[in-house]
Amino acid sequence: MTANTPQETIGFAELSELLAAIFQGHGTSAEVARCLAHNCASAQRDGSDSHGVFRIPGYLSSLASGWVDGQAVPLVEDLAPAFVAVDARGGFAQPALATARPLVEAKARSAGIALLAIRNSHHFAALWPDVEPFAEQGLVALSFVNSMACVVPHGGHHALFGTNPIAFAAPRANGQPLVFDLATSAIANGDVQIAAREGHLLPEGYGVDRQGQPTRDPKAILDGGALLPFGGYKGSALSMMVELLAAALTGGHFSFEFDWSAHPGAQTPWTGQLLIVIDPSLGAGRNFAERCEQLIGRMHDAGQTRQPGDRRYRQRAEAERQGIRLPAHELEKLRRLAGGPA
Amino acid sequence: MTANTPQETIGFAELSELLAAIFQGHGTSAEVARCLAHNCASAQRDGSDSHGVFRIPGYLSSLASGWVDGQAVPLVEDLAPAFVAVDARGGFAQPALATARPLVEAKARSAGIALLAIRNSHHFAALWPDVEPFAEQGLVALSFVNSMACVVPHGGHHALFGTNPIAFAAPRANGQPLVFDLATSAIANGDVQIAAREGHLLPEGYGVDRQGQPTRDPKAILDGGALLPFGGYKGSALSMMVELLAAALTGGHFSFEFDWSAHPGAQTPWTGQLLIVIDPSLGAGRNFAERCEQLIGRMHDAGQTRQPGDRRYRQRAEAERQGIRLPAHELEKLRRLAGGPA
Known part of the structure; x- marks a missing residue:
């Protein structure tokens, strides 16, 4: 995201409710929705870009595939x-x-x-x-x-x-x-995905390509390559x-x-x-x-x-004062998703 | 040690008994001597140069100092x-x-x-x-x-x-x-001591000197420097x-x-x-x-x-077949120590 992306803020409770509505609208029970929404909103609140709302499409895709039972x-x-x-x-x-x-x-x-x-x-x-x-x-x-x-x-x-x-x-x-x-692993999978999305190279020693050769390209790691411990x-x-x-x-x-x-x-x-x-x-x-x-x-x-944990607590305190900042288009997308499957 | 150092072999039980005699002769109870001797002989048998008989002088020096209670x-x-x-x-x-x-x-x-x-x-x-x-x-x-x-x-x-x-x-x-x-730590203390004794340099990233600067010299690490995680x-x-x-x-x-x-x-x-x-x-x-x-x-x-663990088991099996190999002068020193404090 760039500095010019318009941002919006949302409170923790409101984000949790929004995410719970998304989960429940995509096939989970109310209890499962509550659990996952609290977890995901907590990660977003604490500044964990790789485990916050970034994960929602993966959750919904898995639920839609029938791979995971949202009602279990x-x-x-x-x-x-x-x-x-x-x-x-x-x-x-x-x-x-x-x-x-x-x-x-x-x-x-x-x-x-x-x-x-x-x-x-x-x-x-x-x-x-x-x-x-x-x-x-x-x-x-x-x-x-x-x-x-x-x-x-x-x-x-x-x-x-x-x-x-x-x-x-x-x-x-x-x-x-x-x-x-x-x-x-030398890096979390979510961070490789974010680097791939944002077009960053990774430091040396983090992964290999599909031939098992060292690479700094996150896309080569995701495309049949692998991470290193x-x-x-x-x-x-x-x-x-x-x-x-x-x-x-x-x-x-x-x-x-x-x-x-x-x-x-x-x-x-x-x-x-x-x-x-x-x-x-x-x-x-x-x-x-x-x-x-x-x-x-x-x-x-x-x-x-x-x-x-210090960075998480600092971000949490800031979010508690000022709300959780998200790109406006991300929040708009979440609100659309809360309406149920497209 | 060089390839030309004369070697002797000793059985596990005999080495354990020898070490137990050393411990007991230097102030431990029979039970403590048995425990430490079994541990130390096991490490030597399994090829752990940094935790075998190499540690005996440290044990005895600590016992002699009154720092550790060998009768506890x-x-x-x-x-x-x-x-x-x-x-x-x-x-x-x-x-x-x-x-x-x-x-x-x-x-x-x-x-x-x-x-x-x-x-x-x-x-x-x-x-x-x-x-x-x-x-x-x-x-x-x-x-x-x-x-x-x-x-x-x-x-x-x-x-x-x-x-x-x-x-x-x-x-x-x-x-x-x-x-x-x-x-x-990036390296075990015992391995730094062995490198210092044998005059080897360490790889990069293992330690710092007393000024906190990176060093490959094991002596600089031991002389007021420190290891890195x-x-x-x-x-x-x-x-x-x-x-x-x-x-x-x-x-x-x-x-x-x-x-x-x-x-x-x-x-x-x-x-x-x-x-x-x-x-x-x-x-x-x-x-x-x-x-x-x-x-x-x-x-x-x-x-x-x-x-x-594979290397340890391989060395153990070899020691069980052929005995534990030690430099003859090391074994001679141990036998002298078993006579009690000098």
């Missing part, structure tokens, strides 16, 4: 004192997490740690919104989600892993939770771990396993997701939020002035 | 259905883990997941020996340990984090566990997470907190360690080891022919 009602399984599983039944991961969240939180508090294994689920969103709410309740949360084959394992020649993000959230004594959400063999090992935790352990699909060819337009990966939630108030770490604050203070003193 | 008896606290803490009481982390291991394993099986928080502990060894045994029992294990300030946070100018490794182990259906152990801001975020999990959550020290200046010769970091152990046989991931095997098969097909 997740089935929660209480399997052990610290182990919860959810069969998302071919629907989105976010409603599955929302349904299981109270049980997982209760188990984390009673057992000290709890695991949530989501399977048969589609995750097409940022991962930080899944962990941040636990940290707001004083808990520590980790999540892993696999996606679709677009990352070459270290030393390999074709894509196998997804971008496979890891997200972490921890409470702070004097501030909003410390939260990071990092793709184990971040940090060489170490990022590749972490991406492998995400496949094992998010898919093998949950009973979901690996990033390379699902076949959406019978559903033209499908874009949402049909995989699994793992969450680990810890109550730090047990044991000797009971002053955890204070300790987190101390670490952040020392990181600042050591010269790392921007902490993970 | 760990105190295990059973805090919740899935939460175990251990106060290592100023001793080594390995005996603390060994003492708590049966309880943690039992909790992982009954609750589905369990956490072990070790604090007030010294970890001076490789991390993979701590997780591999869980995977041999069909469990998935993750561990995090912080160390001592030698890594600059991303964008910062002085060291704050430790090398802060993350280790992961998962059972395979048709092979030894899949295990990785990766420092979140692997993979830029992502590795730095993971290293921060390790500080929070291994220290803040357990009640241990951050890597920058302990002060060993009153103990000249101290080398072992006085921090904490976290383990997370999961039973994949609950829920829909019950065929986990088969699924792990499938993923490895596909990684191989994609061109990643060497999996994490």
Whole structure:
């Protein structure tokens, strides 16, 4: 977008309602619409261009293709004192997490740690919104989600892993939770799509073309090429771990396993997701939020002035004061979509 | 070492006994000696030059300084259905883990997941020996340990984090566990020490000198300089997470907190360690080891022919056939040390 594109502002609640109307008008249940709209509006509010309204066409295309079930009602399984599983039944991961969240939180508090294994689920969103709410309740949360084959394992020649993000959230004594959400690929797929749309070249070491040769062209990466893991063999090992935790352990699909060819337009990966939630108030770490604050203070003193999540919170505060800025034509398009399928 | 250095071979059991005699002769209890000797001999057997007998002088120097308590008896606290803490009481982390291991394993099986928080502990060894045994029992294990300030946070100018490794182990259906152990620094401290000793330059991007300027000289890194995290801001975020999990959550020290200046010769970091152990046989991931095997098969097909841990297992198998090869003068030195302090 250029500086001359006319902009409009919209409040968070209004954007959420608009997106919910779009989802519900394109085949989801009211509950699924509410979940996805809140997630997507949150990402837009927090300045995540790659996971905000930019994703709406992908959601709608997947829903229209019949690939994902927008009406699915997740089935929660209480399997052990610290182990919860959810069969998302071919629907989105976010409603599955929302349904299981109270049980997982209760188990984390009673057992000290709890695991949530989501399977048969589609995750097409940022991962930080899944962990941040636990940290707001004083808990520590980790999540892993696999996606679709677009990352070459270290030393390999074709894509196998997804971008496979890891997200972490921890409470702070004097501030909003410390939260990071990092793709184990050198770059997130959404950012490659944005670079392709805007015509930017990428830095070296981010991807390969369809012949497996290094390229800086985002279109060559998207056109049969693949991404590279971040940090060489170490990022590749972490991406492998995400496949094992998010898919093998949950009973979901690996990033390379699902076949959406019978559903033209499908874009949402049909995989699994793992969450680990810890109550730090047990044991000797009971002053955890204070300790987190101390670490952040020392990181600042050591010269790392921007902490993970800071940019999101700054954008969020600005959006809360002034509304969420969107190009007028984007907002107009969303309003048209809220009228239902064209 | 050069190709001309005379070599000797020694069996694993004999090396373990020799090292145990050294430890016990230098002030540890028999139980601590057994634990550390098994760990150190395992690393040597598996070809880990930086965590094998190379570490013995550091162990003995720390013991002699009074910095670490080689007689400490760990105190295990059973805090919740899935939460175990251990106060290592100023001793080594390995005996603390060994003492708590049966309880943690039992909790992982009954609750589905369990956490072990070790604090007030010294970890001076490789991390993979701590997780591999869980995977041999069909469990998935993750561990995090912080160390001592030698890594600059991303964008910062002085060291704050430790090398802060993350280790992961998962059972395979048709092979030894899949295990990785990766420092979140661009290089492990032990490898910098070895490069300094052997006079090698390091690759670009591994460290800075005491002025915070990039350097390839391992001696400049060790002489008041610092390491860089692997993979830029992502590795730095993971290293921060390790500080929070291994220290803040357990009640241990951050890597920058302990002060060993009153103990000249101290080398072992006085921090904490976290383990997370999961039973994949609950829920829909019950065929986990088969699924792990499938993923490895596909990684191989994609061109990643060497999996994490492969080199260690190959070296282990060779050592089991032919004994562990060591320079004759190293072995002679160890035998002298087994006679007690000089």
